[in-house]
Amino acid sequence: MAKRATHTVGLDIGTSRVTCVIGEPCGDGGRIDIVGIGESEARGLRKGVIVKPDLAVETIKRAVEDAERMSGVEAEEVTINLAGAHIMGFNGQAIVAVSGREHEITPDDVRRAIDSACAIQLPAGREIVDRLPQEFIVDEQDGISDPVGMIGARLAVKVHIVTSPVTARQNAINTVNRAHLFVADMLLEQLAAAEACLMEEDKEFGSALVDIGSETTGLVIFQRGAVQHTAVFALGGTHFTNDIAFGLRTPIPEAEKIKRAGGCASSASLRESERGELIEVPSVGGRPPRQLSRQILCDILQPRAEEVLMHVADEIRESGWERQLSSGVILTGGGALLDGMVEVAEQVFDAPVRIGYPERDRFGGLVEDIQSPAYAAAAGLCLVAHRAQTADSRAAAGRRRETGGLTALVSKFRNCFSSIF
Ligand SMILES: Nc1ncnc2c1ncn2[C@@H]1O[C@H](COP(=O)(O)OP(=O)(O)OP(=O)(O)O)[C@@H](O)[C@H]1O
Ligand SMILES: [Mg+2]
Missing domain, CATH: 3.30.1490.110 (Dna Ligase; domain 1)
Structure with missing residues (x-):
């Protein structure tokens, strides 16, 4: 397999899913072509933190190998997400x-x-x-x-x-090393998602990005082009699935399928004809399946959506930035895929809300395959790695300004917010 130093790899190690995105510089400004995408069902993580390294290593290997196979490129250095409610x-x-x-x-x-x-x-x-x-x-x-x-x-x-x-950071690095990969950099997950999805004006005029994962939800608030506030909550899509499993007395895997296929978080966004649509709910203990309407499913999901988003809204209020989010709220992460989340979020935040997708002006190649809020963080990590690499090679060529001597951390900020500097 080809080993080309110019390729960059974003590895989003999530509680439910590990996603690997390989990018190739396309010679067009800061854009990258997506050449490889790999995913695997995550095991060995709790609330964004690696708790069983052996299982996590296997999961990481699978996702990276998928992306390597697709791209024909061997991954060596990866940029990973900083995640977990302890952050x-x-x-x-x-x-x-x-x-x-x-x-x-x-x-x-x-x-x-x-x-x-x-x-x-x-x-x-x-x-x-x-x-x-x-x-x-x-x-x-x-x-x-x-x-x-x-x-x-x-x-x-x-x-x-x-x-x-x-320990959380060290465990993540050790686990990635055990998958025969080096960690080039680590970036807060919601910040990586913002790099993929937010426009410069969103950061300048004020916005809040809410990354709804499976067991964590991350928040980052931008104003005047910089990060003003960050927070992580131990809440996510798993809570919605558990509510369905408990409320409808069905096994968790069935509850997950029901949520994805027919779930809606906002009663108001269900059409009259959709309310009565019947969903088959498998029972536990060998009992026959039952049929329930989508409205009942919505009645279970809506309070949970309001609860999760109200936690975020309280945090935004306490941070003091509530009235300064002109660009509104952007939802990313797999949890944003639940129908009706935008409608509930608009009510809770009393602000314009949209789903965040990796921006087409930053990605080429297989960009259509990552057009989902669930890919925002992995795509953002890949992009940030590319910007860091470009900045490094500029410095090596002696073309960077004198500020090139700043610490790695400052230069990372510089890479992330290249428009400011
Ligand atoms: N189509 C869908 N409808 C509703 N929910 C969905 C859909 N697709 C994925 N989800 C939910 O998104 C969540 C997974 O999102 P994501 O992949 O962003 O999480 P993660 O990165 O693994 O977790 P975390 O960030 O908490 O560590 C799961 O709870 C899953 O049920
Ligand atoms: Mg995640």
């Missing part, structure tokens, strides 16, 4: 004096400012896994995205800091 995000800030000649701000000043903002006491066993600069303030002038080269006496920075238990 926490908060904002920090710091001010440093600009000491250099004529007070011109250097990459070193920027690094010092970010390091100071992140120099916080963390509970034992936690570590910072991402540092996302929001804005720089030079003396009294705020809203600056790249202060290098500006003149000032004081440089302030606001940073969104993401933390995780050390």
